[in-house]
Amino acid sequence: MNYQDPVNYHELLKQYQLEIDFIEDYGKVKKVYTKSGVYALKEVEEAEIRSHDFIRILQNLQHKGWMGFVPIYQSRQGSPVVTHQNKGYYLMPWLPNTPSDERDVRYHKLFQELAKLHGTSSKEVEVKKKDIETHYTGLKTTWEDRQKELEEYVMECEKKVYMSPFELHFCTVYYEMMRAMEFGFSRLDEWNTEMEEKEKIRLVTIHGKLSAKHFLYDERGNGFFINLEQAREASPIHDLVSFYLRTLRTYPLTSLDSYEWFATYEKHFALREEERLLLHSYLAFPEPLYQCIMQYRHQRYKTELEHMQSLIRAYWLTKNIEQVNIKIFEVDQQKKIAAEAAANETET
Template sequence: MNWTAILTAYQLQTEEIEQVTDRVYKIKSNSQSFALKKSRLTRDDLGRWQAIQQYLQEKQILGFVPVYLTKMNHSFVESDSDFYYLMPWIEEQYLDQPVDEYATVVHAIGRLHAATMDYHDLQSVKQNKAVTEQQFQRELSLHREQMLRFVRYFEAKRFMSPTELQICMYYRDMEQVFNQLERWQDVYLDVLDDTDKMKYTLCHGNIRPSHYVATGTHTFFLNWEDAFMTSPTYDLAHYYQYLCQFHDCDFLKMTESFSIYCRYIDLSDYEKALLALQLLSPVKWLELISATTHPRRNSSNLQQSIQIEQEYRKLLLALDFQEYIYQTLQLSQTEDLY
């Protein structure tokens, strides 16, 4: 990193530079504080990222932290093939009154999605319904076969490793995941016929505690490097999956936060089915299991076990959460009448 070139580009007279994380620096200059971010952006990402920045400013999104322009009116500085950008430093406020982060963050997600919402026509998706149904069946069959093949491979050994035993113990729960996936695939296909449009919003793309700052009045989202326009369910699925990997995840607060979100965005049955399919996706789980059969030279058995446990927790809580979502469907309420 060429500090002189970066500071000169932003015309900063530094008083102090503090490295906060491996990618974030806090810079004090002229009695103000700034955040310098070493991004993960590639040259191919820059155009999309700059367009997102401009879009957020034009829409005047509440909670968006703008980037400063350089003296050459650029939104970033390149140094040693890395791209850096500068933002105001937002100080997190610690209040005496406890803050419910689940609700706070979902309020912010809801406001973001509501402010950027548009609609996407589903006519082409409906026309390809038969292809989608075949793809669903093929993928689910493949997932089931992969899982069974791994379990048989591990159980055929005289002695299983702790990680292999861990995977085999979770086989019955994974069967439940596959069964619920099949149910939601049917729901998706059933409600597709009666759905003409789906909501289309700007999604942050990577919502987690390190990417937002909660103050007394607003929640500010940071790091828009993964932002793009898609179904609002993408942000919800990503955020809930992140929460679910931890042992102290509060399921009740998850369901309450989902109700809060639906006050901002009234998700259709089609979109709820899409959310459930995203939450129940076993792709990452199967990738982790596959990695145990072809361990890397420097891989740690303990780290593998932790990753498998975290992914298992995501899917286990997804099983409970999808049942809650199912009870909110208009389809399920109609079925209950008969």
């Protein structure tokens, strides 16, 4: 769709010494055609304009040798972010994003580049016992409260003579949710035990909003991240959990592709034991189902059919995530058994 009134952008792009031929509108991103080439102009939020944190983070990563993001051009004044009519913008080359690889290969490339990002930015920081305890008790209390809400609601539903289709389906999946929660609680308790002797934790620079649509390809088939405004220091599991939550919102999956992506990631950047335990915990808790059920219970503004469709989609997402989570757990257990057997053979 052509942008009908490029006058404001004409003034803005003078700061880059560019003259517009025409612009295509893709929401917050504008595809800018000029005599010198095609560019992507991205609008950023006011808070991001004030902080410029993501620019500083990208510059630090570049100094460390990681170039896995689409470069940001500087204006004539030497600024990577320019303001115009109380909004902020930055300019990048427009990538064609027409990879010849199959979908699954592209996901492997994404996870490989994510591992490089995490590995390049990885650092050890001291952690206080109080902070660990605060995170543990806060997360466990939140999940226990949600578990109690679900218990109360299933009892409320089962007392009815005639349940709605939604309520009937909820009661059907309820015990699966409880088993998933038990697995999540047990991994969280193990994480807390594992952290008792730890004085340091590992932080990396995370993408912050990781998804396949934020990983684009150039003409040579090389992949680069975009949309890094929410990049920050955190545990590497944040990117993994958020990616699976965004990506596995599909029909039920029968393949183990989603586990193979994780295996590719670990070939380049392996998680530590405490990180794995916390990953299992976050992946196990059926948050999408909980949110869907509570919306029906307290904010029923959609039709019964629409709520049922939302519940089924949330259930599929939960089961897809459960599949990869259990596979990671099973492979880890097999490796531990093999290591113990090898150690026993060495002793004998």
